[in-house]
Amino acid sequence: MSAAPAGATGPTGIELWGPVADAVDLRVPVEHRxxxxxxxxxxxxxxxxxxxxxxxxxxxxxxxxxxxxxxxxxxxxxxxxxxxxxxxxxxxxxxxxxxxxxxxxxxxxxxxxxxxxxxxxxxxxxxxxxxxxxxxxxxxxxxxxxxRVAVNQQLRFDEGIAVARAVAEAGWIGEPTALTVHVDIATDFGAWPWLLTSDRLEIAYHSIHYLDAIRSILGDPTSAYCAAGRRPGQAPAAETRTMTTLRFPSGASAGLHVNHENLGGDARAEFRLDGSEGSVRGELGMLLDYPHGRPDTVELFSRVVPTDGWVPFPVTRRWIPDAFAGPMKGLLRWIATGEPAPTSAADNVGTLRLVEALYASIASGRAEDVDR
The missing domain is CATH 3.40.50.720 (NAD(P)-binding Rossmann-like Domain)
Incomplete structure (x- = not known):
């Protein structure tokens, strides 16, 4: 693990995180309701x-x-x-x-x-x-x-993901170079009986969250590769394990490893955004104890601020239910001010095009161009 440059004594706590806390605020102004x-x-x-x-x-x-x-x-x-x-x-x-x-x-x-x-x-x-x-x-x-039509892609507004995006936009990690998501959990898809017979599952109904969140940070990829699989004897008919690689015009990359058939109880749900001058890393706490969940964890290492090692963000909210206010807040602001919602239908078409490219990659066994 990297350390801060010798002698670095950058800000910590509220002194550091104040601007980022403002960027992840989910309160809806009264005049927009x-x-x-x-x-x-x-x-x-x-x-x-x-x-x-x-x-x-x-x-x-x-x-x-x-x-x-x-x-x-x-x-x-x-x-x-x-x-x-x-x-x-x-x-x-x-x-x-x-x-x-x-x-x-x-x-x-x-x-x-x-x-x-x-x-x-x-x-x-x-x-x-x-x-x-x-x-x-x-x-x-x-x-x-x-x-006005927006889509409920609420992982963008999960506190950990929102902090990572705000940090990148503030330039605190320099030029973003790679974003990774590693989810290794056990999911009982019997809670959604209609999913058990669906011919699409993991990407269309779960990783679509990560794909949309990645787009919110790195933009639209140019190419996508995905390998998918199943555990013998599993209940769902479609894919429950995927490994995905995305490439972006900037040269950045993203990797997703998602497994819903973890039998060992050693759950993981982690993300990391690396840049030329630092990194943001954390856990998606909701997935570690679903549906009850835990708060996310988020930490920053930056040579720009600079931080003294890894500095934690004081997380106070959870993906479920808190982040669900985010897409609605964006829609209500759009109606009130004319500023398009981050998850507008127009933007979400990009997420669906990425989903389609990944299924095409599974079928072809090679990387596919992503329509833009």
Missing amino acids: VPIAVVGAGAIVDVAHLPAYRAAGLEVVGIHDIDATRAEDVARRHGIDRVYGSLDEVLADERVQVIDVAVVATAQPDIVRAAVAAGKHLLCQKPFAPDVTTAEELRDLAEAAGV
Whole structure:
């Protein structure tokens, strides 16, 4: 492990992290808050969306799910006044300016089309669409109607990832050269029965988080390579282990090693961003004790600041539920100010193109160009 240059006595604690703390703030200004309705009452809405919105001071006025009993139960426990009997009722509610859509990718496009026609702004679940062509259609439809559509790629706003991005943008690690993610865990995909029979799994529904976060730091890659596999006897039909390499125009690279079939109990969930003048490293605590989770850890070594060795950031939030306020905050700011959300539909098409390039690489056995 590298040490700071001899004699370095750089700032520590709040003195160091003040500017970065401002950059990762998830509070939503009062003037940006508008009434929200939720379509979908699954577990992630229950444990992440609604707690995050409540903590951010946002008003959820109603919820709808095709399972009315489930919707009523979630509404009761979260103090939501109205349970809509249909999507049409949601769209007809004049109070609602934003709809948070939390359904499977195949069901989402029709909801988006109907909501755009009704003039409702949208935060959509990831993946935004089952394929790039459909995503581009929905993006264009919303833009033509003047409707704001963002995607719930919330790992960008996880405190550890947000700190790493802010540090890179501040120039504290010099020119970014490599970003690595290593996740070695045991995941019970039986919690999502529909995933067990899906022909796509790890990349489309899990590593899509890391791919989007990497894009938020390094931009769009030019090429991508992925090898995927399964553990004999596993329950899911699709890939549960992937090894991915990305190359960027700057010469930087990214590597992802993700395994959901760890039988040994020695879980890892680590990320590291290296630059010409330093590094940021940490753990994604949520994955080490899912679904309860732990706080992230984040540390900085910098010859720019400079730091005296590795200096920890005082993490106070978790990926679930806290980071879920991030995509909604970006959408609400977009509606209020015209500044596009970081996870806008237009941006998210880039994440979906990367997903498609990785599946193409798995099929071809070689690196694939990433459409831009």
